[in-house]
Amino acid sequence: MGAPGLRGLCQTPGSPGGIAVNMSDTQWPRFMVFQQMEAGQAFVHQGTVHAPDIELALLNGRDVFVRRPNANAMFVVPADLILSKTEEEIKSGWEPGNPETGGEAQAYLVFGKLNHAMQSEQLGDVQAVSPQDAMKKALQKFTDRVVHMWWVFPAGAVLASGDKDLDSMFKPVLEHGFKNQANYPVITMMRQIKSKGKLED
């Protein structure tokens, strides 16, 4: 059995850049969930889960989003660690304030919303010393597409599923025969029962 870390419910996640949890807030912190459908494809934003820490956020992400459709990999990141800028903010002259201040350069993942009807997807990554710096570098690097909303966050703050998780987290769902609601014409069935006292064969 994988020994879980013995963390209390409200402690700071151990990952780099982990967020402090407000003990007076009864709501758990939010984590963003990103999913890769097939090996080699870009990771796509799936949604949000609440969790007491990042390990349970990954499990919650799987339970909420992977039942269907299929997935090859998943990662979660504390929502508070995402720096987000919209196309409008950038156009109206957003400038990073002191982007060079920060620690050592580290990798930041860059996500962009390319279409209003679609979720953000991964564009790539940049090396930067701060979130502001990462945003600035992302704007300089990914110029070939119109991005409606930009997200950057430290790659080191992410908790991702590994290859060994494929069998237990993502494969079983492929073998489940999900019931299609179209096969359950409940209203028609109820009409038959009411008019004839039973279902027709």
Add this chain to the structure above:
Amino acid sequence: MDEKIKPLLANYLIAIGDDELILGHRDSEWCGHAPILEEDIAFANISLDEIGHARLWFELAASLLGEDPKTFPDQLAFYRDWDKFRSIQMAALPKGDWAFTMLRQFFFDSFENLRLEGLAESAYPPIAQAAAKIRNEEVYHLRHTAAWVPRLGLGTQESGRRMQTALEALWPFALQLGVPLAGESELAAQGLVPAADALRHKWLEIMGNAMQEAGLAIPEIGVPAVVDRSVQSEDLRQLLLEMQEVPRQHPREVRW
């Protein structure tokens, strides 16, 4: 396979399938009532998985008994009287609070993972194949419950108190997991199922460590509250009254 062995093996599979079915049904009672939405969905998933495992074991039992694997699982689940079930009594205990549910699931998942490791090596290939398939899901269930048990045990004073209370109520019933099933030694001798003693020892050792890590004290009880799986509880009778009510009122009338 020896014709005399077939019914023994079928009864073994029905017993472990009953555990899955009854626990899965109890887990389903949290649907819409869990303390947080994400856990509500997680437990609904676990519940569906367990009931799916029951169906797999019942289908295998059907083929050993010469029954129709398509209809036999429903026969066992919905048209069998409560005193014919062979589930452990722990599975039918009312769902209690979240600590109780999580700890019961953890006890069950840990034991089941060990049993499935053994069944994946079964000399009867259909069992080995089913066990390998089920195990993928059980590894994940165990990861979920093994993550929650120490967090609840060490989380707050209240969560720790609830977990200790749950442990004291559950432990005598959990020990029934380690009681050999009818015919188990004969089946184990033929390499069809794992030996009960080895499973029990390994499970007790893992539980000892896990409870210690979660800051919980196992009560000093070595004897299961109930040994014989043919002894069933009022809790099970009540559970089945509800679970079997609709199919029994409308036998063969309703298509699922």
